[in-house]
Amino acid sequence: MTIRPILIHPDPRLKKVTAPVASIDDDLRRLADDMLETMYEAPGIGLAAPQVAVMRRVIVMDCQKDAEATPEPMVLINPEIIWSSEATSVYDEGCLSIPEQYAEVTRPAEVEVAWLGLDGKPQRARFDGLWATCVQHEIDHLDGKLFIDCLGPLKRQMITRKMQKLKREMARG
Numbered sequence: 001m002t003i004r005p006i007l008i009h010p011d012p013r014l015k016k017v018t019a020p021v022a023s024i025d026d027d028l029r030r031l032a033d034d035m036l037e038t039m040y041e042a043p044g045i046g047l048a049a050p051q052v053a054v055m056r057r058v059i060v061m062d063c064q065k066d067a068e069a070t071p072e073p074m075v076l077i078n079p080e081i082i083w084s085s086e087a088t089s090v091y092d093e094g095c096l097s098i099p100e101q102y103a104e105v106t107r108p109a110e111v112e113v114a115w116l117g118l119d120g121k122p123q124r125a126r127f128d129g130l131w132a133t134c135v136q137h138e139i140d141h142l143d144g145k146l147f148i149d150c151l152g153p154l155k156r157q158m159i160t161r162k163m164q165k166l167k168r169e170m171a172r173g
């Protein structure tokens with residue numbers, strides 16, 4: 001397993017709609033392993049393939065935040081939201097591609113998602129709580145959407161300027 005570099009906003013690859021996975025092969029299994037490793041190392045609770053510059057519809061998540069509990073890694077291939085609750089919830093979201101910036105985002109409190117597992121079998125589940133927020137945030141990445149796109153233009157520009165500054169600093173080393 002390899003830790004892959006995470007793209008930092010603004011980056012044109014984070015704004016693109018990604019392509020569905022056509023076949024689950026060794027490359028894809030390696031990508032899923034690397035994404036989980038990269039997410040745990042960050043640390044984060046979710047990661048989408050475009051964040052590691054792979055323009056395919058793959059996300060990984062583990063919202064089990066209790067350090068004592070058994071990890072619950074999930075790999076979702078071609079995930080699709082097939083139902084959303086009318087009830088909403090607000091969560092102070094962050095993103096590994098927008099480090100150290102957080103903002104409240106309102107989303108449906110519960111969603112039902114269909115996807116393919118690594119074994120190629122169709123799966124379906126309902127998510128609530130932090131899992132619901134996370135799965136919606138990650139699926140947005142597959143459509144080139146970031147959580148700051150849910151905010152007003154001023155807040156979004158402020159965060160984007162901070163990220164441009166951070167990237168200049170990183171480039172200087």
Ligand SMILES: [Zn+2]
Binds near residue numbers: 094137141
């Ligand atoms: Zn994110």
